[in-house]
Amino acid sequence: MEKVRLDPNQLPPMPVALAGTMVEGRVNFMAAGWITRLGFKPPLIGVSINHRQWTGSGIQETGAFSLCFPGPALVEKTDYCGLVSGRNADKSALFDVFYGETPGAPMIRECPLCLEMRLYQTVELPSNRFFIGEIKAAWADGDILADGQVDMEKFQPLLLTMPDNRYWTLGRPVADAWSVGKALKKEKHHESVGH
Template sequence: MRKPYGPALYFYPLPVIVVGAHVKGKPTFTTIAWGTPIEDEPPLVLLAVAKEHYIVSERESLEFFSVNFPSQEQVAAVDYCGIISGFEKDKSSVFPVERGKHGAPLVADAPLSLECRVREIRDIGESCWLVIGEVVETYIDEGCIVNGKPDVSRMKTMAYITKSSEYRALGEVVAKAREIGKSFQGRQKQ
């Protein structure tokens, strides 16, 4: 039996994302969990970034940014970028940095990075900015490509569980999408 638990956001899992951008001419990074793809063609992402984050302090001049999916081995640096503000500390050297084709700072040793062009930054009047980015290039660690396709199990990315403040590993494959449903026979009436 289920019981009401009150209004709360229990979305599981949330991807752990490290956003990279240039602020005051230097690369900086911040960790967020509120990000999602919103369109395939063109490929668009949506990030909810708290207004107090240093990374959006120069949003008027923000043209390109990166969405990096770090590996489990990077968890301490990832957490550091989420709990330390760029207003307090220079985070330009937390990760090895490389520049994308359009100049966005990328986490060089992240298994997956997306370089994005800002499409829109929307003030929703609450505590965050909604940042819509168009993916202009994708960078994947060669060791994470199998048969010409990205293999997420080799990336060892993480999920964030908000209510318990935990980073979690992604689990095993449960079923093949767009196939398992073909065998569904419907619920049996009782």
């Protein structure tokens, strides 16, 4: 198939979260989609937030934040939190807010999965700040777990695609990671040993 050159702002699907922190003494949440895992030990995750966003100043002020991952039932409230600034509206009033062990990291009880973090590092980018957080605790609804782990089919996390700006959920699993390629690895190893 022939490749077609596109505008460089084509992005793979991204998880959607409600980033929470305290800003000027008030609980605030914003919709965030530019999120990625960065490390295993310590467990690090990063979120990119535009310089204009009120939430970013709160993360800098408190050194703490949360990422609360909504399911499809919260899509309207999630989108609202991306449309309205916490400077002008109390978005925390939409949710049942709870706290774990990290002061300054409010979380949303209605979100099936919540991570509380201490700020590990901030990277200044031209239009955004990339906040890297060390995950201090994870909180999940019991009904999305299987064998003590989050079951993605039960959870159905929201995903964001750009530039079409649409919310999605996951489809069916395709294969097991670090497993499906083992037969090919073995085959290629035998080929290289045989030569």
